[in-house]
Amino acid sequence: MSERRLLLLPGDGIGPEIMAEAEKLIAILNAERSTGFATETALVGGSAFDDGGEAISEATMGLAMGADAVLFGAVGGPKWDGVAYDKRPEAGLLRLRKDMELFANLRPAICYPALADSSSLKRHVIEGLDILILRELTGGVYFGEPKEIVDLGNGQKRAVDTQVYETYEVERIARAAFELARTRRGKVTSMEKRNVMKTGVFWNETVTRIHREEFPDLTLEHELADAGGMKLVREPKQFDVIVTDNLFGDMLSDIAAMLTGSLGMLPSASLGKADEASGRRKALYEPVHGSAPDIAGRGIANPIAMIASLAMCLRYSFAMESEADALDAAIAQTLEDGIRTGDIMAEGCQKVGTSQMGDAIAERFRTRLAA
Ligand SMILES: NC(=O)C1=CN([C@@H]2O[C@H](COP(=O)(O)OP(=O)(O)OC[C@H]3O[C@@H](n4cnc5c(N)ncnc54)[C@H](O)[C@@H]3O)[C@@H](O)[C@H]2O)C=CC1
Numbered sequence: 166m167s168e169r170r171l172l173l174l175p176g177d178g179i180g181p182e183i184m185a186e187a188e189k190l191i192a193i194l195n196a197e198r199s200t201g202f203a204t205e206t207a208l209v210g211g212s213a214f215d216d217g218g219e220a221i222s223e224a225t226m227g228l229a230m231g232a233d234a235v236l237f238g239a240v241g242g243p244k245w246d247g248v249a250y251d252k253r254p255e256a257g258l259l260r261l262r263k264d265m266e267l268f269a270n271l272r273p274a275i276c277y278p279a280l281a282d283s284s285s286l287k288r289h290v291i292e293g294l295d296i297l298i299l300r301e302l303t304g305g306v307y308f309g310e311p312k313e314i315v316d317l318g319n320g321q322k323r324a325v326d327t328q329v330y331e332t333y334e335v336e337r338i339a340r341a342a343f344e345l346a347r348t349r350r351g352k353v354t355s356m357e358k359r360n361v362m363k364t365g366v367f368w369n370e371t372v373t374r375i376h377r378e379e380f381p382d383l384t385l386e387h388e389l390a391d392a393g394g395m396k397l398v399r400e401p402k403q404f405d406v407i408v409t410d411n412l413f414g415d416m417l418s419d420i421a422a423m424l425t426g427s428l429g430m431l432p433s434a435s436l437g438k439a440d441e442a443s444g445r446r447k448a449l450y451e452p453v454h455g456s457a458p459d460i461a462g463r464g465i466a467n468p469i470a471m472i473a474s475l476a477m478c479l480r481y482s483f484a485m486e487s488e489a490d491a492l493d494a495a496i497a498q499t500l501e502d503g504i505r506t507g508d509i510m511a512e513g514c515q516k517v518g519t520s521q522m523g524d525a526i527a528e529r530f531r532t533r534l535a536a
């Protein structure tokens with residue numbers, strides 16, 4: 166079997182702590198299945214800035230472009246608050262997303278049965294929840310130009326961010342949403358602010374047209390993003406696939422994280438377009454959460470978002486469905502067995518640290534692979 170090249174970018178804060186747990190699972194895969202994962206590790210974010218003055222080096226960008234998939238931890242932290250804007254840790258992640266053209270960010274929010282009481286919402290609201298937020302990742306206000314703070318010379322300044330979307334960008338994310346919905350419950354809810362934003366009007370018209378012309382057998386609904394956010398916490402199970410822009414997707418997916426019990430539970434896959442010759446997509450897998458500076462270095466972070474991101478990597482980059490299922494099942498079993506990090510701790514459960522949670526999942530994963 167040819168080698169599968171995985172680039173590991175642990176990053177900052179809790180990033181290296183949770184990445185170490187994903188590495189245990191990669192080692193098990195190689196041992197039990199001869200999957201031939203070859204890993205290489207590089208710096209990104211604040212740690213890359215400290216090392217070489219940039220949030221990501223050209224050499225690391227080269228490794229990312231050549232890898233079969235990238236596993237990413239998290240970047241950022243107060244240590245780099247004073248760093249120039251274009252060199253801040255988050256700029257490394259934004260460059261990866263832009264240069265690898267990772268336009269489709271899949272953020273599934275699943276409520277594991279064992280965690281139905283860990284959410285701040287009532288059990289009946291979230292029990293059985295399985296929704297997918299599809300966030301446009303390479304356009305919109307995070308990337309639009311101009312993006313500047315201008316000194317007006319009269320004691321005033323003007324700050325500008327620009328929300329821009331072109332036809333091809335909305336068309337391709339809409340198609341991705343419908344294709345994903347076809348493998349699920351067949352319903353797409355598009356969220357924008359067409360009542361106050363031109364990009365919202367354009368987004369709405371484009372998604373509607375793609376639905377009418379290419380996916381008329383599926384259900385399409387529209388929500389204004391603010392009301393959509395309210396419905397996401399009031400009655401989240403009404404949704405299947407939610408497709409939305411870069412900014413609203415960032416916010417709505419952090420909200421959705423709390424439906425699952427903790428931000429430490431939410432994985433993501435960022436996928437590019439398929440290469441015409443090989444059919445392969447560039448891809449990066451990362452937790453939805455950040456570097457959690459408030460708990461970094463204490464060995465208490467929940468590694469499940471990182472581990473579930475590895476499961477998505479197996480599924481989407483390597484078509485290893487049974488291994489991905491085994492990993493997801495190992496996570497569910499660990500939670501059923503009452504093993505919990507602090508963020509999802511409940512009465513009568515066993516409180517563990519990052520490494521013990523990783524070991525518990527690894528043990529159950531190995532057993533399932535061997536069965
Ligand atoms: N993809 C990335 O690398 C992202 C990076 N960031 C960066 O991370 C830094 C911190 O940002 P925050 O706003 O504090 O967001 P955050 O997601 O790092 O943390 C928010 C809260 O959730 C908790 N939390 C997050 N992940 C957890 C885990 N795995 N286990 C247990 N608890 C967890 C944290 O302790 C904190 O209380 C900032 O520099 C921000 O820019 C933020 C979001 C995404």
Ligand SMILES: CC(C)CC(=O)C(=O)O
Nearest residue numbers: 255258259415453454455
């Ligand atoms: C660039 C990231 C720090 C933005 C973010 O919060 C995210 O992508 O979830």
Ligand SMILES: [Mg+2]
Nearest residue numbers: 415416419453
């Ligand atoms: Mg975010």
